[in-house]
Amino acid sequence: xxxxxxxxxxxxxxxGSLRLxxxxxxxxxxxxxLGWYRQxxxxxxxxxxxxxxxxxxxxxxxxxxxxxxxxxxxENTWYLQMGSLKPGDTAVYFCYANLYSTNSYPRSSxxxxxxTQVTVSS
Numbered sequence: 001x002x003x004x005x006x007x008x009x010x011x012x013x014x015x016g017s018l019r020l021x022x023x024x025x026x027x028x029x030x031x032x033x034l035g036w037y038r039q040x041x042x043x044x045x046x047x048x049x050x051x052x053x054x055x056x057x058x059x060x061x062x063x064x065x066x067x068x069x070x071x072x073x074x075e076n077t078w079y080l081q082m083g084s085l086k087p088g089d090t091a092v093y094f095c096y097a098n099l100y101s102t103n104s105y106p107r108s109s110x111x112x113x114x115x116t117q118v119t120v121s122s
Contacts, residue, residue: 001103002026002111006095009116016120017083022095022113024076032108033098034071034078038091038118045094049080062088085120093118 008020020036035050049069050058057069066085071078082089095113103109 004113028101
């Protein structure tokens, strides 16, 4: 019913930049929170950044000052602008949404994208 599709991953050199995007489709009423998470091999999935419906953002300490999350309210799309990339940023990045939909209303529920690989290497 609700699907998230992310794109923009790839291979980039240290110090480079990359922009990820995520588009939500399907039947949902409104957005509560959007975000990005990542998972490196052998590690747990961790929060990268979130943006709430009111516009408040939250970043992991490891990416503050380097990554920027934004959203396009005209479209069900949000972005992660990644700069000053480091090898430690290498991971599968997952877009995330907490949405109000027919399945959960009046509660909100979590949805996840399929993941896109970001590799930072020289």
